[in-house]
Amino acid sequence: MDLKRAKKETVDPTYLWIGPNEKPLRGNYRINITKTGKLMVKDFLEPLSGLYTCTLSYKTIKAQTQEEKMVKQRYDFMMFVNPFAPGWKSACSDSGDCEDITNHNILQARDRIEEFFRSQAYIFYHDFNKTLPAMHFVDHSFQVIRMDSCRPGFGKNEGLHSNCATCCVVCSPGTFSPDVDVTCQTCISIHIYGAKSCP
Secondary structure, X not given: OOHHHHOOOOEEEEEEEEOOOOOEOOOOOOEEEOOOOOEEEOOOOHHHOEEEEEEEEEEEEOOOOOOEEEEEEEEEEEEOOOOOOOOHHHHHOOOOOHXXXXXXXXXXXXXXXXXXXXXXXXXXXXXXXXXXXXXXOOOOOOOXXXXXXXXXXXXXXXXXXXXXXXXXXXXXOOEEOOOOOOOOEEOOOOOOOOOOOOO
């Protein structure tokens, strides 16, 4: 219910939640609908993404005639998995090119991992008094290769996400990505976000 309706007395309210599969939602280990009509979802996953509709039904009573009237109001909510990591906006807000910042951070991580293995190898070969786990690092054997791919159910879409054209985002209804492809493929029989196959 909206804020205006919440401030008024509501007589005999009932709530009907419809999920992305266009079927009424029932409580289970992931989904709970409270007595006041709140939808609570635990461990939200890609297949749960899509349009959720809540229909609120309640009675109104005219004071003069005591006439009862049933009123229905529909509320639509689009819920989906956020494909971006927490904090991505703040990491990129000071720069016009988020991709450059991301690439710089990846290279820093690579350098730190490489330095860790180098220092372990140095200690192993030069300080024989310490007991270290068997770990061997061969110089120039560690490298980072850029892979232009997205995990299944995700793809890149410059048209829909021009603010981050190279970001992997969840495939929209009507599309899917079965493997580590770069784009979501068309499939008209898909009605959910993050599809990994076309039925």
